[in-house]
Amino acid sequence: MTAPIKLFAWPTPNGQKVSILLEEVGWPYTVHRIDPGEEGALDADYANVSPDSQVTVIVDPDGPDGEPYTVFSTGAILMYVADKAGRFWPQTHPGKYDTLTWLMYQIANVGPVLGQAHHFRMYAPERFDDTINILTGETGRLYTAMDRRLAETEYLAGDTYTIADIATYPWTRSIDRQGHAMESFPNVKRWFQAIDGRPAVALGLAALHVEPTDDPWRGRQTGRRMGMVP
Numbered sequence: 001m002t003a004p005i006k007l008f009a010w011p012t013p014n015g016q017k018v019s020i021l022l023e024e025v026g027w028p029y030t031v032h033r034i035d036p037g038e039e040g041a042l043d044a045d046y047a048n049v050s051p052d053s054q055v056t057v058i059v060d061p062d063g064p065d066g067e068p069y070t071v072f073s074t075g076a077i078l079m080y081v082a083d084k085a086g087r088f089w090p091q092t093h094p095g096k097y098d099t100l101t102w103l104m105y106q107i108a109n110v111g112p113v114l115g116q117a118h119h120f121r122m123y124a125p126e127r128f129d130d131t132i133n134i135l136t137g138e139t140g141r142l143y144t145a146m147d148r149r150l151a152e153t154e155y156l157a158g159d160t161y162t163i164a165d166i167a168t169y170p171w172t173r174s175i176d177r178q179g180h181a182m183e184s185f186p187n188v189k190r191w192f193q194a195i196d197g198r199p200a201v202a203l204g205l206a207a208l209h210v211e212p213t214d215d216p217w218r219g220r221q222t223g224r225r226m227g228m229v230p
């Protein structure tokens with residue numbers, strides 16, 4: 001690995017999971033901050049980088065065929081980096097598919113539900129009680145499933161720390177804003193503290209950090225859906 005990876009991201013969980021993995025594998029990377037809430041930030045030029053005009057995206061200057069390769073959608077990015085590095089994704093049974101199961105669980109469930117819960121509880125210009133109740137309840141269901149799993153295994157995919165944990169951890173940092181308390185999920189809490197204490201995790205979070213603004217949901221006036229800016 002010589003030339004740095006280009007990381008197009010913002011300090012949302014979908015950005016942080018990638019900067020954390022890049023720190024864990026120790027690859028050089030440059031951060032290109034794309035603020036999804038800034039008018040026009042996701043338009044035109046950025047659409048040439050990101051096929052669906054969202055963050056997060058990486059460009060690997062040394063792709064599988066030696067040419068630059070762009071990867072978008074964070075589940076794919078984590079698998080790409082873990083596969084190339086040969087780390088954080090066990091390749092034997094049961095770790096291989098347990099990693100995929102919990103990674104897909106984050107991409108399909110934890111991210112969308114916790115992100116929407118956060119939005120409707122914290123930032124929606126109008127208060128929709130029914131939406132908040134449904135999303136807060138669903139969020140509790142997801143934490144309960146993770147807590148049950150983590151009562152049996154140290155990490156989500158088994159004995160070892162994998163991209164499933166890296167994908168999920170940033171979402172759980174805002175549990176209070178999702179309407180729940182970490183104390184209600186003791187196994188998630190134990191898992192959270194173990195990951196939170198990793199030096200690469202602190203570096204990955206710091207790499208994307210920007211000072212919070214009073215209005216972190218600026219994207220709403222553009223009519224675009226966007227993620228969380230903790």
Ligand SMILES: N[C@@H](CCC(=O)N[C@@H](CS)C(=O)NCC(=O)O)C(=O)O
Pocket residue numbers: 012013014015036042053054055056072073074075107224225226227228
């Ligand atoms: N499934 C996508 C989700 C990406 C996503 O939701 N990105 C948000 C920020 S975290 C975004 O760019 N939102 C801007 C918009 O939708 O307008 C992934 O995992 O990369």
